Amino acid sequence: MTEPEPKKSTAAQRTVHDVHDARDVRDVRDRHDVNDVRPADSLADELDVRRAGATADGLDAHLVVQRGAFRLDVTLNVAPGEVVALLGPNGAGKTTALRALAGLTPLTDGRLRLDGSALDGTPPESRPVGVVFQDYLLFPHLTALDNVAFGPRCQGATKAEARAQAAEWLDRLGLAAHAGAKPRRLSGGQAQRVALARALATRPRLLLLDEPLAALDARTRLEVRAQLRRHLAEFEAVAVLVTHDPLDAMVLADRLVVVEHGRVVQEGAPSDIARHPRTDYIAQLVGLNLYRGEADGHTVRLDAGPPITTTEVLSGPVFVAFPPSAVTLYRDRPTGASARNLWHCEVAGLETHGDQIRADLTGELPLAADLTTVAAAELDLHPGARVWAAVKATQTHAYPV
Amino acid sequence: MTVPTDRSGAAADTIRGGLRRRRVRAQVRGVPLPLLVPALIGVAFLVVPLIALLVRAPWRSLPELLTSAEVWQALRLSLVCATAATAVSLVVGVPLAWLLARVEFPGRGLLRALVTLPLVLPPVVGGVALLMALGRNGIVGKTLDSWFGVTLPFTTAGVVVAEAFVAMPFLVISVEGTLRAADPRYEEAAATLGASRFTAFRRVTLPLIAPGIAAGAVLAWARALGEFGATITFAGNFPGRTQTMPLAVYLALQSDPEAAIALSLVLLAVSVAVLAGLRDRWMTAG
Amino acid sequence: MTRTARRTGRPMQVAALGVTALLALSACSSSDDSSSTDSGSSASASTSASDQLSGTVTVFAAASLKESFTTLGKEFEKAHPGTKVTFSFGGSDSLAASITGGAPADVFASASPKTMAIVTDAGDASGTPATFVRNQLEIATLPGNPDKIASLKDLTKSSLKVVLCDKTVPCGAAAQKALDASKLKLTPVSYEQDVKAALTKVELKEADAAVVYKTDVHAAGDKVEGVEFPESADAINDYPIVQLKDAQNTAAAKAFIALVQSAEGQKVLTEAGFLQP
Numbered sequence: 001m002t003e004p005e006p007k008k009s010t011a012a013q014r015t016v017h018d019v020h021d022a023r024d025v026r027d028v029r030d031r032h033d034v035n036d037v038r039p040a041d042s043l044a045d046e047l048d049v050r051r052a053g054a055t056a057d058g059l060d061a062h063l064v065v066q067r068g069a070f071r072l073d074v075t076l077n078v079a080p081g082e083v084v085a086l087l088g089p090n091g092a093g094k095t096t097a098l099r100a101l102a103g104l105t106p107l108t109d110g111r112l113r114l115d116g117s118a119l120d121g122t123p124p125e126s127r128p129v130g131v132v133f134q135d136y137l138l139f140p141h142l143t144a145l146d147n148v149a150f151g152p153r154c155q156g157a158t159k160a161e162a163r164a165q166a167a168e169w170l171d172r173l174g175l176a177a178h179a180g181a182k183p184r185r186l187s188g189g190q191a192q193r194v195a196l197a198r199a200l201a202t203r204p205r206l207l208l209l210d211e212p213l214a215a216l217d218a219r220t221r222l223e224v225r226a227q228l229r230r231h232l233a234e235f236e237a238v239a240v241l242v243t244h245d246p247l248d249a250m251v252l253a254d255r256l257v258v259v260e261h262g263r264v265v266q267e268g269a270p271s272d273i274a275r276h277p278r279t280d281y282i283a284q285l286v287g288l289n290l291y292r293g294e295a296d297g298h299t300v301r302l303d304a305g306p307p308i309t310t311t312e313v314l315s316g317p318v319f320v321a322f323p324p325s326a327v328t329l330y331r332d333r334p335t336g337a338s339a340r341n342l343w344h345c346e347v348a349g350l351e352t353h354g355d356q357i358r359a360d361l362t363g364e365l366p367l368a369a370d371l372t373t374v375a376a377a378e379l380d381l382h383p384g385a386r387v388w389a390a391v392k393a394t395q396t397h398a399y400p401v
Numbered sequence: 402m403t404v405p406t407d408r409s410g411a412a413a414d415t416i417r418g419g420l421r422r423r424r425v426r427a428q429v430r431g432v433p434l435p436l437l438v439p440a441l442i443g444v445a446f447l448v449v450p451l452i453a454l455l456v457r458a459p460w461r462s463l464p465e466l467l468t469s470a471e472v473w474q475a476l477r478l479s480l481v482c483a484t485a486a487t488a489v490s491l492v493v494g495v496p497l498a499w500l501l502a503r504v505e506f507p508g509r510g511l512l513r514a515l516v517t518l519p520l521v522l523p524p525v526v527g528g529v530a531l532l533m534a535l536g537r538n539g540i541v542g543k544t545l546d547s548w549f550g551v552t553l554p555f556t557t558a559g560v561v562v563a564e565a566f567v568a569m570p571f572l573v574i575s576v577e578g579t580l581r582a583a584d585p586r587y588e589e590a591a592a593t594l595g596a597s598r599f600t601a602f603r604r605v606t607l608p609l610i611a612p613g614i615a616a617g618a619v620l621a622w623a624r625a626l627g628e629f630g631a632t633i634t635f636a637g638n639f640p641g642r643t644q645t646m647p648l649a650v651y652l653a654l655q656s657d658p659e660a661a662i663a664l665s666l667v668l669l670a671v672s673v674a675v676l677a678g679l680r681d682r683w684m685t686a687g
Numbered sequence: 688m689t690r691t692a693r694r695t696g697r698p699m700q701v702a703a704l705g706v707t708a709l710l711a712l713s714a715c716s717s718s719d720d721s722s723s724t725d726s727g728s729s730a731s732a733s734t735s736a737s738d739q740l741s742g743t744v745t746v747f748a749a750a751s752l753k754e755s756f757t758t759l760g761k762e763f764e765k766a767h768p769g770t771k772v773t774f775s776f777g778g779s780d781s782l783a784a785s786i787t788g789g790a791p792a793d794v795f796a797s798a799s800p801k802t803m804a805i806v807t808d809a810g811d812a813s814g815t816p817a818t819f820v821r822n823q824l825e826i827a828t829l830p831g832n833p834d835k836i837a838s839l840k841d842l843t844k845s846s847l848k849v850v851l852c853d854k855t856v857p858c859g860a861a862a863q864k865a866l867d868a869s870k871l872k873l874t875p876v877s878y879e880q881d882v883k884a885a886l887t888k889v890e891l892k893e894a895d896a897a898v899v900y901k902t903d904v905h906a907a908g909d910k911v912e913g914v915e916f917p918e919s920a921d922a923i924n925d926y927p928i929v930q931l932k933d934a935q936n937t938a939a940a941k942a943f944i945a946l947v948q949s950a951e952g953q954k955v956l957t958e959a960g961f962l963q964p
Contacts, residue, residue: 104589124592137590141608150604154595202594529891537848538892554893555848555876637877637888638853644878652880655780656855 057115058082059206059238063100064109065093072096072262073110076240078255080115080205083232083239085253087246089281093262094242098208101240103127114238115205125154127206130199134211136191138183144170144194145179151202169197173231188216189224196231207232209241213248225251226400250274250290251319251399258282274368289327289367291320300398305365308391309340310398319399324358326395327369330388331379341391343367347383350376357381361389451669458666459659466663474641475649476667482557482645483625486564487572490621494572495614499602501573502580503588513577517570524567528634531563535635559636560643564625571624572617579613580606619679626672740767744939745791747775747782749798749857749926750883751822751902755959756796756947762955763946770939778856778881779803786811786931793940796928796947798822799857803927813934816927819947820961823923824861825901826914827889834895839865839916842896843873850885850894853878858885861922862898868921886911900924905960923962 059078064071072093078084086094099105101112103124112119119127130151138147148166149159157165170179173193183191192212199207212228213221229252232239243249249256250270258266258273258281266278274288293302295314301307308320334342345363352358357376359369369389371379379387459466466472501513519527535542537552545551553559587609591601607614629647636643638652646668654661744763748756753776760772775782775792779802786792787809795812796819797803803816828836834847842849851873852859859878866873876894879885886903888894890910904913928947930940946952953963 102589102593104592124589125595125597127593129593131590131593133586133590137584137586139587139590139605139609141611150591150596151594154591154597154600198594532891532893536891536893554888633880633884637850638879639875639877648880652853652855652878654784655778655853658784 059101059240060111060113061101062110063097063112064107065096065100065105066108067096070262072100074257074259074262074264076101076257078238078240080237081235082255083235083241083253084255084257085249086240086242086259087249087256088244088259090244092259094244094259095210096262097259098131098210098240098242101206101208102129102131128202128204129206129208130202130204132192132195132199132207132209132212135215136183136195138186138191138194138198140183143180143182144175144186144190147183147194148198148201151198155202166197166201169201170194173197187220189220189227192216192224193227196228200231200235205237207235207237207239209239211243211245212241212252213243213245222399228252246274246288247321250288250321288321288323291365293318293320295398298393302365306343308365308396309393310396311393312398314398314400316400320396321399322391322396324368324370326391327367328390329359329369329371329375329379329381330390333388334390340393341396343389345387345389347381347385347387349383350381359387361387365389454662454665454669458662462659463663463666466660467667471640471649472664472667475644475646475664476671478557478560478641478644479626479646479668480671482560482564483568483622483628485561486568486625487618487622489561489565490569490572491614491618494569494617494621495576495607498573498576498580499606502577503585517574519567520570520574524628524630524632525634527566528563528631531566531631531635535559535562554635555637555639555643557636557642560632560645563631563635564628567628567631568621568625572614572621575617575620576610576614579610579617582613583609615679619676623672623676626668739769740939740942741769742936742939743771743773744793744936744943745773745775746794746796746943747777747786747790747792748794748796749779749782750776750881751798751858751900752776752796752926754906755902755956755961758955759943759946759952762951763943766946767939767942772943780805780856789933791933791935792931793934793936794928794943795931796926798924798926799860800925800927801860802857803929806929806931811932812929813932813937814930816929817944817948818925818964819928819944820926820953820956821923821964822900822902822926822961824858824865824898824916824919825904826916827886827897827899827904827907827911828914829889829892829895830909830912832912832914836896836914839869839898839918840871842898843871847895848893849873849875850877850879850888850897851875852882852885852898853880856881857924858882858898858900861924864922865898865916865918869918900960901962902960925964926961 058080059076061074061076063074063076066072070093074086074093074097076084076086076097086097088094096105100107103119103122107120114128119129138144139150142150145163145166148169149162152162152165153159167176167179170176173196175190175193175197178186178190178194181190183194186194192215196209196212209228213225216224225248232241232252241249241252243252253270256266256268256270256273257264258279260279260281266273266282271290273282274290291300291302291305291308293300293308295301295310295312295316295318297313297315298309298311299307300310300314300318300320302320310320333344343364345361345365345367347359348362349360350357351360352373355373356370357373359371359376359381361367361369363386367389371381379385381387497516501509501516522530531539532554533539535545535553537543537546537554542553545553553562583606587605588598588601591605592598596604627647628645629651632643632645633648633651638644638648640649644652646664650661650664650668653664746756746760753774756774756776760774763772764770775785775790777785779798782795783797783802783805786795786806795803795806797806797816800816800818803812806812807816826836826839826842828834834841836842836847841847851862854860854863858881877888879888879897882899882903885894885897886899886907889897890907901913901915904911928944930937930944934940947956957963
């Protein structure tokens, strides 16, 4: 929403801000979008200039929707093949943004271009956009096959052609056996994949997913999340997903756009945002340390860094995540500690969020740790201080990539 | 919409089934008297007159009364006209219900009130209103007559018009209610898949609300079958052309009450048979 | 005003009576005995009350009597302060069915001996019915008689839309009698449920002509034009009136019948188009 007020000028904060200021162009651009009071046109021009090197492909949207007192004003630029997650609390305007992209909610102002052509005035049925709705909205009277064939049929394919295409999509998503099933006979995970197949079958240039995993129970969610990540990675056009779940966002998206009160408050790679939350909301929301590595039993070997011990038994490429609150800091190496995950780190920065302090650590393993102000004082934490960070295996979560 | 997973789904079904069975038993035991007594009075009030009709029916002379050609003529006309009126109501009424349920426009509430007015209008007044509009001298009928030579009063088409006028609001109300209950986002989902609004209506909404349409059609058909006032006022009474069963019953009552009861029984039997048949085939299927 | 009210209101009333009659028919015979003894005792009680007329007298009368009987009812109330005359106008058949079904009435004035016979046969009449007026048929045509209808035979032209009363109601039976007598075959567009319905169709110009009673043509004023035809002499309708056995107010009932038959009453009736008996 707004740049954090310049706080009491501690050394720690200055360090953090320095890091911010040195960040990539994208971040700087965000801040223009958020804070700049110049007319939208000149801003847009500037953005066009900035993007001039890139091709016109992908999504270039400035979504403005005024509804009563609520105003959504979000700028989104997504390249083909990129997956962007709109992350934010309920009522932040994420779904409105998604509906505006789909043409289901008209824009009050702004622009919407996809692969170089304007979509602003195009009705939803004529947009090359596919949507996976939160509760899928599979047509209950049609079989899985006919649900998927619906799009190709509407695009003019004959019944036989449409069905052949649909069968191919279902097969690709591992649902060939369920082609004849009505939606109510499908499990949550299957329904989710049918919904994805249905959206992909129209060969959209923009794929929108509204809380794609929210309707699933915790166990199914794990599997489906991993599958969905794979399918999204294969998708060659623009994908935008909306979620309030930071883990979904981090696993599925290449880039996060955090939306609060209708505005973009932060944008960047998941790890950046997790490490450097710019608002209290993000700090709480994105309170996760996320790593990628190769699993072998209980051990995950990171691409760069020490191994992490987990409770899950997996093999192959995985993500490991744990919340900053799971990290315990010690001034001296703990003796006889049960935690097998113990790393020697250096404090790179400190930030206050409510009554919590988030410590940004570098060293053996870069990570974020949350601790109370009292604990921080006891540990005498300051940038440059060296600490031991421990995480119990039970507090980590590993997921297949 | 929550979609149970494969594994938990079966278990949930079992649990739900168990609950349902238990609930049924609990319901029978636990109906409070202040509800049960009026309910039973209601049943008696509706059913006793029908039983009385059966008890007082001239069973011995019934075969003789019912073999007359006029009875079958009237019955056939009733069935044909009620079905045609229902068809007309469907063709016009379903789109009207969609308009009322799905499109925001000024005066929608007023329009809804207007089109459902025939529900409260005494049918005879409806018949007179139809004469004023579609009669030979009516505001629209005049043009129909002079341009196309079509006059509706005293014709079988007139019967259909009168019955549709009275029966259509039942269908519109029923279908509009179903449409409002149906999730409009299915239409949005269809739109994102490239379906125009009409395609979405035809291929998604229509199948979704089919049970509601069927219920509305049955209501409309039953209302049309029993329609008397508007029919006799607008279409008159001529055996084989405009004399439907209710008209035959009414006129028989003037001279031969036994014949009137016999005719009523036929109408009753046919309606019960048709409604029960439809219920089995449509309602449970949906 | 009154005409409009009658046109729309009356068939509804008839329909309602029809329903009443239907329900009454299906349940009447079991209650016959008890109801007749009950009302018999209360009737004698009211007779012995006094010679001074008071209370309400309920008259069931054929629809065609509506205008003239309403006038007579007002005169009666004026002549006997403290009395009130309530009317139920309808098709004679429906009224007869209501009476035999136990509807509370003191006087029944019917449009045909046949419908009166329903009541007398059921033993619901007290004494013998007396014919108090007669009614003759007339052809009602559109104002100005654009189709130049001059005789009953003219009605058989196929280009004309003619409505008749249903054969089950007196005006229909009478019309059929007249047609039979002159060996004419007439196919109407509709057999209407009563004479007012038939007349309404001409008033609304939906039909070109209707065979109705002279009194109805009279009552319709200039909305229709009457054409007399000689064959109507073969089908003159007698209107009988009778006091009912279950009458609650016999004294007033007798007085009302007397008024109808008096010179004063006959004057009102002939003005409405009725013939003297």
